[in-house]
Amino acid sequence: MSYTLNYQGQAYKVEIEEDDKQISLEIDGKKVPVEFQKIEENLFSIIYEGKSITLGVVKKGHNLQIFLNGELYEIESVSERDKRKTSQIASGMQEIKSPMPSRVVKILTKQGDEVDVDEGVVVVEAMKMESELKSPIKGEVKDVFVNEGDAVEAGTVLLVVSSE
Amino acid sequence: MFNKILIANRGEIAVRIIRACKELGVSTVAVYSDADRRSLHVALADEAYHIGGSAPGESYLVIDKILDVAKKSGAEAIHPGFGFLSENEEFAKRCEKAKIVFIGPSAKAIRLMGDKITARKIAHEAKVPLVPGSEGAVSDVEASVVVDEIGYPVMIKASAGGGGKGMRLVREKGEFESALRMARSEAGSAFGDDSVFVEKFVEQPRHIEIQIIADSYGNVIHLFERECSIQRRHQKVIEEAPSSAISDRTRKKMGAVAVKIAKAVDYQGAGTVEFIMDQKQNFFFLEMNTRVQVEHPVTEMITGFDIVKWMIRIADGEKLPFKQSQIEMKGHAVECRVYAEDPETNFMPSPGTIDYLRVPSGPGIRDDSSIYSGCEITPHYDPMLSKLVVWADTREAAIEKMASALREYIVIGLKTNIGFLLRVMGEEEFKEGKIDTGYIERHPELLKPGDIDIEPVLIAAALAMNNADSVESGEQRPASNWKLYGRKLGLSGGQVL
Numbered sequence: 235m236s237y238t239l240n241y242q243g244q245a246y247k248v249e250i251e252e253d254d255k256q257i258s259l260e261i262d263g264k265k266v267p268v269e270f271q272k273i274e275e276n277l278f279s280i281i282y283e284g285k286s287i288t289l290g291v292v293k294k295g296h297n298l299q300i301f302l303n304g305e306l307y308e309i310e311s312v313s314e315r316d317k318r319k320t321s322q323i324a325s326g327m328q329e330i331k332s333p334m335p336s337r338v339v340k341i342l343t344k345q346g347d348e349v350d351v352d353e354g355v356v357v358v359e360a361m362k363m364e365s366e367l368k369s370p371i372k373g374e375v376k377d378v379f380v381n382e383g384d385a386v387e388a389g390t391v392l393l394v395v396s397s398e
Numbered sequence: 399m400f401n402k403i404l405i406a407n408r409g410e411i412a413v414r415i416i417r418a419c420k421e422l423g424v425s426t427v428a429v430y431s432d433a434d435r436r437s438l439h440v441a442l443a444d445e446a447y448h449i450g451g452s453a454p455g456e457s458y459l460v461i462d463k464i465l466d467v468a469k470k471s472g473a474e475a476i477h478p479g480f481g482f483l484s485e486n487e488e489f490a491k492r493c494e495k496a497k498i499v500f501i502g503p504s505a506k507a508i509r510l511m512g513d514k515i516t517a518r519k520i521a522h523e524a525k526v527p528l529v530p531g532s533e534g535a536v537s538d539v540e541a542s543v544v545v546d547e548i549g550y551p552v553m554i555k556a557s558a559g560g561g562g563k564g565m566r567l568v569r570e571k572g573e574f575e576s577a578l579r580m581a582r583s584e585a586g587s588a589f590g591d592d593s594v595f596v597e598k599f600v601e602q603p604r605h606i607e608i609q610i611i612a613d614s615y616g617n618v619i620h621l622f623e624r625e626c627s628i629q630r631r632h633q634k635v636i637e638e639a640p641s642s643a644i645s646d647r648t649r650k651k652m653g654a655v656a657v658k659i660a661k662a663v664d665y666q667g668a669g670t671v672e673f674i675m676d677q678k679q680n681f682f683f684l685e686m687n688t689r690v691q692v693e694h695p696v697t698e699m700i701t702g703f704d705i706v707k708w709m710i711r712i713a714d715g716e717k718l719p720f721k722q723s724q725i726e727m728k729g730h731a732v733e734c735r736v737y738a739e740d741p742e743t744n745f746m747p748s749p750g751t752i753d754y755l756r757v758p759s760g761p762g763i764r765d766d767s768s769i770y771s772g773c774e775i776t777p778h779y780d781p782m783l784s785k786l787v788v789w790a791d792t793r794e795a796a797i798e799k800m801a802s803a804l805r806e807y808i809v810i811g812l813k814t815n816i817g818f819l820l821r822v823m824g825e826e827e828f829k830e831g832k833i834d835t836g837y838i839e840r841h842p843e844l845l846k847p848g849d850i851d852i853e854p855v856l857i858a859a860a861l862a863m864n865n866a867d868s869v870e871s872g873e874q875r876p877a878s879n880w881k882l883y884g885r886k887l888g889l890s891g892g893q894v895l
Contacts, residue, residue: 239859241852248860261856270861276754276810278858289858290808292753298859299753301808304817305847309859333740334749335777360777363631365746 240310328371328395332386336360341382341393347375349395356380356392373397399714400424400474400499405439406464407479410768410785411690412439415477418706427471429464431457433776438768445471452778458482461489468498475499475713477706481780484689485512501713503688507663511686521683524662526655529674529682531597541578541596545571551599554578556585556592563588567599602834603674605629606641606681608656609697611708612665613718620653621697621705622727627833628822630745635815635838636822637693637733639700642793642831648679653722659686668694668709674835692735692785695766699731699789730796731789734804734819736767738781741818741845747781750774750812758806762789762799775812783814793831797823817847 239246249260259266268282278289290301298309336358343355354366355375378393380386403419404427405412416426416439428443433452440446447467450457457463459482468476476498478484490505502508511517522528530548532540535557545552545568554577556564564585566577578594586592605626612618625641626634640649656671670691672684694705703725712718739745755771767784775781788803790796801823807816821844822828828837838844 235864237860237863239856241855246852246856248856250860250864252861252864257861259857259860261853261860266853266857268857270857272861272865277756277808278861280854280857280861282854282857285854287854289854290754290756290810291858291862292810293862298862299810300855300858300862301754301810302855302858303805304807304820305850306810306813306817307852307855309855311859311863333743333746361747361749361779361781363745363747365744367743 238312240312241307245312326396326398327376328369328373328397329391330355330367330369330393330395332358332388332390332392333367334360334388336386338380338382338384338386338392339364341378341380342366343375343378343393345375345378349373349375355395358386358392367392369395371395371397400710402427402471402473402475403501403710404429404464404468404471404473404476404498405443405479406458406476406483407481408434408437408439408458408768409779410766410782411479411692413442413768414766415479415706416442418704418710419477422707422710424710427467427473429458429467431778433774433778436773438770438773447471452776454482454778461486461492464489465492465496465498469496473498475501475710477501477710478689480689480692485687487512499713501709502667503663503665503669507665508688510663511688514685517685518683520662521659524655524658526659526683527681529597529600532595535593535595538578541594542574544596545574548596548598551601553597553599554581554594555597556581556589556594558585558589558591558593564594600674600676600682602677602836603627604641604643604676604834605634605672605684606644606652606675607670607672607691608652609668609670609691609694609705610656610660610665611668611703611705611712611718612660613712614666614715615717616661616664617718618657618660618665619718619720619722619725620656621701621703621725623649623652624691624693624696625833626693627835628828628837629835630838632835634693635735635737636819637696638793638796639696639731640727643675644679648675648681652681655683659683667712668705677834692782693733695764695785695787696731696733699764699787700727700729701725702728729789729791730793731787732793732796732800733785733787734800735782735815736784736786736807736809736819737815738775738783738812739815740813741815745815747777748813749777749781752783752809753811754808755810756806756808757784758786758803760803763803764788783809794829797829818844821848 235250237248247262251258259268268280271279273279278291280287292299296311300307339359340357349369351372352368355369356367357364373395376394376396380392402425405415419426426443428439428446429449430440431452449463483489487505487509490500493500532544551569554566564581566581568574568577581594582592606623608623609621623641624637624639626637628636659671668690670687673681674684675681738748740748751774757765764787765784769783788796788799790799804820
């Protein structure tokens with residue numbers, strides 16, 4: 235089976251064949267000998283290059299959350315069909331979403347403004363805490379969908395930045 | 399001993415108190431909001447009563463509802479934990495009136511220490527060192543007189559202030575006049591009040607606090623200090639005991655001062671006197687917290703003293719059987735607060751559902767929490783998931799143990815600060831004890847992961863994709879012992895029962 239795995243904008247091509255006894259695995263064409271045990275539904279033990287590594291793994295559709303050494307890795311598994319579409323969104327149009335149920339405190343930009351990478355665009359408040367959401371790309375603010383004072387759900391698109 | 403205690407709190411502190419009650423043979427009554435029906439404190443208590451909506455103002459902060467449950471259930475005492483009603487004078491009074499024991503100090507002690515100006519006055523009268531400065535707002539002329547007296551550097555602060563507005567740090571006399579003018583104008587436009595006061599600026603302050611415990615017969619002892627200098631947004635993240643920065647002499651002096659403050663307000667129960675300390679071990683009174691502290695476990699680890707149980711015993715009229723000279727400390731303890739938050743976005747809270755949890759264990763490791771696989775972290779309450787506490791014979795060994803325990807921790811479903819905590823444990827200044835309240839701001843590199851090895855993650859991802867396919871095709875595996883163990887860990891909040 236072949237998968238394209240996206241992590242923070244980078245795509246990795248992984249080939250994997252698994253039978254009862256053996257796993258043959260390739261990452262970007264490089265062969266990686268690995269021995270694997272699923273210890274429980276969400277706990278994987280892998281042994282490779284002499285290292286024993288235990289990871290927490292949760293899979294939701296095409297999205298994977300993997301936990302190793304204090305860090306949570308969010309990986310998206312993309313089929314060949316979806317691939318072109320996704321990469322276009324990543325570079326061209328970027329949606330700024332509310333990461334949680336919150337209130338929009340301040341909108342720091344308006345339609346037509348130019349913003350830089352990591353420039354703050356919206357301030358939201360949740361759990362008595364204000365946080366500034368930043369633009370992941372340099373570009374123009376195409377649209378702002380919310381007003382100051384609005385209550386928004388997790389995942390609500392607040393505004394769109396385009397680099398084109 | 400009481401027959402039944404109501405715990406007017408939620409989360410890990412409610413679980414901590416319920417466990418202490420069980421060990422003392424006391425029945426427990428939990429209260430819960432809409433959001434907390436599935437919370438661990440409800441599952442562990444002997445009785446549980448619904449008290450209203452998820453917002454604290456509709457449940458955990460409503461005095462009438464809590465007293466109603468106390469009466470209905472026949473609870474003889476109420477433990478307030480921390481936060482919510484724990485430092486609410488009115489609540490303590492109402493308990494008294496309803497003839498229910500409030501496990502904590504008197505309403506009067508709460509009032510005296512709750513008001514910052516009164517607390518400062520009491521401390522001043524008890525000859526406790528305060529940050530030198532003007533007593534309240536000053537005119538321009540008065541300000542310069544005070545500053546000449548206390549010496550530079552000084553901080554000018556807005557009386558009505560907060561959030562850094564109207565604040566100016568002045569290092570030299572030549573800068574003072576213009577700084578004062580700017581602070582006044584900033585304060586005026588921000589708060590509509592341009593009055594300011596001046597204070598000696600404490601360079602690289604460390605946060606040191608003394609745990610005290612007092613019975614109702616006038617006996618007050620202290621259980622040494624905790625250092626809580628690692629803070630973000632003025633909130634503690636990592637605490638330890640003892641502090642690596644103070645001498646035995648300073649420790650004794652601080653302890654004696656804390657006891658003096660407690661005696662000045664006829665304190666009863668557990669309390670904490672907070673100080674800031676400069677690099678030369680000069681310390682100044684900050685405030686007193688009249689309740690059990692989040693970071694109390696580090697003190698328990700080095701003294702073997704169960705603070706929560708003693709709060710209950712003292713409220714029940716028991717006398718402290720120890721003298722100060724009998725209290726000893728041993729080894730070193732470190733606590734990390736595991737938060738559902740993202741260090742990369744200024745520690746933004748990250749509520750959600752915990753899809754999978756694995757908690758570290760081993761000798762000297764304690765995880766005080768109320769989370770489990772499948773539990774929901776709602777945006778209604780504090781995003782603290784757990785307090786991971788370790789004990790070892792030296793500070794160095796405790797830090798190593800903490801790092802090892804953090805590497806075993808697995809939380810999936812929401813963002814946590816575990817990686818950040820792990821990086822602090824490996825950072826040189828932290829390891830050398832060169833810390834102060836500006837530590838996190840000084841180390842922005844710790845907010846993001848350094849060089850990561852993505853390969854094992856990709857391997858696991860590929861295996862998960864492939865495996866899910868085989869599961870979908872009907873393959874089933876029997877539940878392993880590890881899985882059962884994991885469930886047990888989850889249900890017991892991380893400690894094997």
